[in-house]
Amino acid sequence: MTGLDTFLWVVFPYICLTVFAVGHFWRYRYDKFGWTTRSSQLYESRMLRLGSPLFHFGLLFVLGGHVMGLGIPKPWTEFVGISEGLYHFMAVSIGTVAGVCTVVGMTILIYRRRTVGPVFSATTRMDKTMYVFLGTVIVLGLVNTVVANIFGHYDYREGVSVWFRGIFRFSLHPDLMAAAPIGFKLHALAAFSLFALWPFTRLVHVFSAPLGYLTRPYIVYRSRDDQLGSRAPRRGWEKVK
Numbered sequence: 564m565t566g567l568d569t570f571l572w573v574v575f576p577y578i579c580l581t582v583f584a585v586g587h588f589w590r591y592r593y594d595k596f597g598w599t600t601r602s603s604q605l606y607e608s609r610m611l612r613l614g615s616p617l618f619h620f621g622l623l624f625v626l627g628g629h630v631m632g633l634g635i636p637k638p639w640t641e642f643v644g645i646s647e648g649l650y651h652f653m654a655v656s657i658g659t660v661a662g663v664c665t666v667v668g669m670t671i672l673i674y675r676r677r678t679v680g681p682v683f684s685a686t687t688r689m690d691k692t693m694y695v696f697l698g699t700v701i702v703l704g705l706v707n708t709v710v711a712n713i714f715g716h717y718d719y720r721e722g723v724s725v726w727f728r729g730i731f732r733f734s735l736h737p738d739l740m741a742a743a744p745i746g747f748k749l750h751a752l753a754a755f756s757l758f759a760l761w762p763f764t765r766l767v768h769v770f771s772a773p774l775g776y777l778t779r780p781y782i783v784y785r786s787r788d789d790q791l792g793s794r795a796p797r798r799g800w801e802k803v804k
Contacts, residue, residue, distance in 0.1 A: 572737035579755040586762025600768040606681035618668030624661035633727045637720045662705035693764040696757045703750040
């Protein structure tokens with residue numbers, strides 16, 4: 564194992580996670596009004612109605628697969644009766660469908676952002692950078708899912724997953740990542756780079772929840788009477804019918 568491996572699989576992840584945590588604190592502390600999705604639904608809604616659900620629901624299943632594949636040790640799933648064959652069948656079937664939905668949804672959203680004039684005008688340089696990194700992470704993940712489970716023989720649950728869990732236990736095994744296929748290495752580097760970029764993009768809306776709606780007072784709507792208000796209008800300001 565070289566010094567480059569130590570930097571890539573020990574130092575770099577902690578740098579990115581530190582920027583991720585500190586950056587979100589800074590953004591919330593000094594840019595609360597910028598903590599938004601910067602929605603463009605007002606400009607165009609037809610393609611958004613199709614692309615947004617495909618992207619977001621597909622991504623939720625993708626994240627769920629990552630939680631299971633990276634966060635849950637292999638002996639645990641075997642203990643509850645999920646065999647290796649069943650796990651890989653689920654990973655290929657559900658993971659591939661979710662990945663394809665995510666890619667298709669993101670393609671529609673990018674096409675919409677590029678071809679709809681007002682939406683494109685509202686797109687910032689940071690939005691474009693975010694799409695590049697996010698798209699790279701998603702495509703690499705989909706390729707790894709298909710290649711590793713159908714054409715390859717690499718068991719990432721005994722390599723990448725052990726290394727990933729070690730990050731949060733401060734017990735990394737960089738040798739496991741050094742021995743991983745290049746596709747998994749690129750996916751991990753792109754993902755941690757995205758984490759470092761995350762606080763400075765619209766992705767911060769992931770950590771927003773409309774909890775205030777649960778306790779806010781009711782909105783009182785009043786009918787449009789001929790006379791607005793309780794006081795008669797002054798001469799010259801009567802309502803035009």
